[in-house]
Amino acid sequence: MDIFGYYIPIELFFILCIIFVVLIICSSTFGIISLMNKSDSVSELVVRTNSWWKMAIGITIVATAPAIIGTIVLAYVVFVALREMLSIIPLRTADRTVLVASYFAIPIQFYLAYKNYYYLFQIFIPLVMFISVSVILVLTGETNRIGRSMAIIPTTLILTVYMPSHMVLLFHVSVSGFTVGAGGLIIFLIMITAFNDIFQFTWGKLLGKRKILPKISPNKTWVGFIGGVLTSGVLGGALSFLTPLDYIKCFYMGLSLSIIGFIGDSIISAVKRDLKIKDTDDLIPGHGGAMDRLDSIVLTTPTFYYLLIFFIEN
Amino acid sequence: MRKLFVTLIYTILVRPWLTFFIGVSFHNIKHLRDADQFIIVANHNSHFDTVSIMAALPSKLRKNTCAVASGDYFGKSSLTVSLMKLFFNAILITKKVKPGELSNLEVLDQRIKEGKSLIMFPEGSRGNPGTISSFKKGIAKLLKENPSVPFIPVYLDGFGRVLPKNKILIVPLICKVRFGSPLFATTNDIKTTLEEVKKEILNLKKKNERDRNQFEFY
Structure with missing residues (x-):
């Protein structure tokens, strides 16, 4: 069906309506409860629901906007996740060069996914980044606890970049009918x-x-x-x-x-x-x-x- | 016109760049709401420290706030000096004062008397990430001279990893700027005041770690 001249499949429209109706019901129920009961657990629920609203809007954008916008939004979310993981893992000062290289893996990986270069997409992080990380670490020259960084950084990349980047490949799934x-x-x-x-x-x-x-x-x-x-x-x-x-x-x-x-x-x-x-x-x-x-x-x-x-x- | 330009740069460029790219988050800015004149005291690990505190301030306060910086380090070229003056209203102080000129402390005191607020890093130089080295006495002397001006403790977490001393590569990592509430020095004794200020910053550090390490199963 068309909304303001923009085509949305009827099934997608239906499920998005359900999501937002549920959110409206949650928000209004918790809002009314919080007026009567000002305990911490209720305000926690209100805060959580407000965050769900923002996430639902983000998901709606990814699901309905053109693939390029969805890819960019997903790439930014993955960037935030990677930044968070790299911030909580104790790493050495010598690892900073490798961290910059890891961030550059995100746009490359998402570009490959967006263009559907399937083989390059498959090998880029498990192979190219795995080798690059080790090479950069070796070139940095700081050998103290280098093995730990060699293990931890590619694992983090696989977990936070390679895995979620498969979502972009869904844009290329085409089945007749x-x-x-x-x-x-x-x-x-x-x-x-x-x-x-x-x-x-x-x-x-x-x-x-x-x-x-x-x-x-x-x-x-x-x-x-x-x-x-x-x-x-x-x-x-x-x-x-x-x-x-x-x-x-x-x-x-x-x-x-x-x-x-x-x-x-x-x-x-x-x-x-x-x-x-x-x-x-x-x-x-x-x-x-x-x-x-x-x-x-x-x-x-x-x-x-x-x-x-x-x-x-x- | 110049002030408008600086405000625009901060609101359109610096702040979004810090929050969305580098990963800086600002905590308890509400403590600044009623502040008028103050001396911000923070730990120092990185060149990002001054930028982040300046970006955290509301534009009304930012115009009136001067960062105290080392003239020996930043005064080498006239370009850096003018940039520092434009964006940070920097007061450059040098270790060796030329004879006949006002001493560093007198210069700062004069600025406070003019109604300006200051950003000071009493550690002097950028230290190692996570550690707070001993404080220099200047801040305590200023607080003693101006008993009506409060100090605001600020704890900066993570900036030492984004851009440590002697490095040029900037790595986006999560950092936190945590403001404390404005406080007045309770005594006239310089040593006690210095310890008080340091204790407040260490308290903020503890609070920051408690926030992060709140060990609760769910």
Whole structure:
């Protein structure tokens, strides 16, 4: 359908309407509650919902605007996430040259993804950046604890740049008879990942007893995990109209994204425990830093992309 | 016209560049809301320190605020001097004062008496990131001479990694500018005042680390 002369697929319009209606309901409910009850937990909810508004607007822009704008927005988000990761990891002064090189990897990686140079996109960070980082570190000449930096910087690049950059490749997925476009795929991916966090949290709070990873995140329970995985699968099936797949494949997609999202969350949690920090930053009020929000999506993005390609071809 | 140009540069270029590219965030600027004249006292790790504090100030206060800088370091070429004067209203002080001229302390005191605010780094030179070295006495003497002027402690976190001493490469990394509330020196004793000022900055540092290291499972 057309909105002010701008074409938006009807499915995309429908799901965006639902998202914003839910946000309006949340905002007004919490607003009314906060008028009567001025406790910290209520104001925390209000702050969180306000941040969700901003994130929802960002997602809407990525999903509906032309690919070039979506790519630039995603590249900037990845830049913020990488900056945050590099800030919390203790690195040496001699690593500063390599850090600048790491930042330059972002525009190159996103350009390759935007142009759909598939092979270069695949090898740029795991191969070219891996070698470049080591070479620059060697040329810097500071050998004390150099191995640590050689390991940590490429890992950070893979986690925060390579993985989420797969989202840009979704702009190039074309299936005959599929009219929703990349926007639908992006909304599907982000909604499953975000709601999976909420499902796992809610199931764990309601029924959870046995902890699944007591040393890393004591709030994660077996009931939360299994309940979250199943609910995400059901949500995946329900959102199948956003993808070119049928609802059974979307159910499996929901299950896999949920498991992988849990793993991504746990990885970042473990790193935060190691560094003795609660949040990676205080960029998004009520949520912490960018990496606290992106922790599960960094792993679900490539999973979604490759599973999607697999399901389309088979 | 000149002031408008400087304000525009700060609001259109410097501040967005600092927040969106470098990753600087400003905390507790509300403490400056009722401030009129003050001496900002901060730890010093980087050339970014002065720029960030200047960018954090509301434009009304910025016009009236002078950064105290080393004339031995910045006074070498006339271009840097004029740039420092244009953007930071810099007061350049030199270690060796020519005979017949006012001493550094007298120059600063005169500026305060004129109603100007100051930005001072009592460590003198840029130190190692994360450590605060001993303070020079000038700030305490100024506070003693002007008991009606409060000092505002500022803790700068992370700038030593963005641009450390003797480096030219700028690396975007998260930094924080944390303002404390305006305070008056409680005694006339220079040593005690100096310790008070340092304690306030260290308190801000602790608060900054507590914010970051709040260890809470969820």
